Amino acid sequence: MRKVKVYITLKEGVLDPQGKAVKNSLNTLDFGSVNEVRVGKYMEVMMEESENLEAQVEEMCDKLLANPVIEDYSYEIEEVIA
Amino acid sequence: MKFAVVVFPGSNCDRDMYHAVKEGLNEEADLVWYLDADLSSYDAILLPGGFSYGDYLRSGSIASTSPIVQQIKKAAADKKPVLGVCNGFQILLESGLLPGAMLANRDLKFMCHQEELRVENNKTMFTSEYQKDGLIHLPIAHGEGNYYCDDATYQQLKDNEQIVFTYTNNPNGSTGDIAGIVNETGNVLGMMPHPERAVESLLGNADGLRLFQSILTYWRNNHAIHA
Numbered sequence: 060m061r062k063v064k065v066y067i068t069l070k071e072g073v074l075d076p077q078g079k080a081v082k083n084s085l086n087t088l089d090f091g092s093v094n095e096v097r098v099g100k101y102m103e104v105m106m107e108e109s110e111n112l113e114a115q116v117e118e119m120c121d122k123l124l125a126n127p128v129i130e131d132y133s134y135e136i137e138e139v140i141a
Numbered sequence: 142m143k144f145a146v147v148v149f150p151g152s153n154c155d156r157d158m159y160h161a162v163k164e165g166l167n168e169e170a171d172l173v174w175y176l177d178a179d180l181s182s183y184d185a186i187l188l189p190g191g192f193s194y195g196d197y198l199r200s201g202s203i204a205s206t207s208p209i210v211q212q213i214k215k216a217a218a219d220k221k222p223v224l225g226v227c228n229g230f231q232i233l234l235e236s237g238l239l240p241g242a243m244l245a246n247r248d249l250k251f252m253c254h255q256e257e258l259r260v261e262n263n264k265t266m267f268t269s270e271y272q273k274d275g276l277i278h279l280p281i282a283h284g285e286g287n288y289y290c291d292d293a294t295y296q297q298l299k300d301n302e303q304i305v306f307t308y309t310n311n312p313n314g315s316t317g318d319i320a321g322i323v324n325e326t327g328n329v330l331g332m333m334p335h336p337e338r339a340v341e342s343l344l345g346n347a348d349g350l351r352l353f354q355s356i357l358t359y360w361r362n363n364h365a366i367h368a
Contacts, residue, residue, distance in 0.1 A: 074244065
């Protein structure tokens, strides 16, 4: 079994009103050093081992988990010892 | 003319869409459940608004993976009119039938009110009953209606006259004030405002009815004669 950690972030240049609201709140809490916040998504996908695991993960991201028009993704694969 | 209104789990404007065709336009309509629908016998496909699959992951993304989308793609390839309103627009974007994507509204609020729109293109099968540059009013009701596309796509939309409706007072941050676009072949329209909620002057606004009348006019001109 493998644990696939998928990170989805908004592409650079795509406005992130949520991140902006979080940034403003952090500034309000006196974290004046915060200049920007971008909010993304994190998913854990448990998968059977296979030879083309990476290709499968990338296909899943392209087809559903991320929207390539507005989002980028990256991932890490971890071994899970039962 | 026979319209299919595709119902997904979480659709909630399906009855309004059905009513608009049935009582507003006086044409045939069926509410078809997304799992067991056969769209081949319909002349036009309507994707209603709502919150299909609770807007999980991204609005419209889960619905865009359901098998019926293949049938919608076939209808689109066959040049049948396909209209997606609100969540229906989001499904068309997520399934790749229209370019671009939706972001959360600029100020993160769910907006539910009437907006003024400009008819940018009245040469489509959806807008022939409107005046070019005419101003109309339609209700909007969305939290993620901030249309986004990159500069190259926007230029393409402009060059091909694919921008059909724009907001005169952009409420949500949409690129180029876009409220509705068609695909390159002009038979797939996605729009955030709700024409099906404005089909009766008795209820204050019938600006949306002309959109459905345009579809009917197109169909009569192109199909009924040859039937």
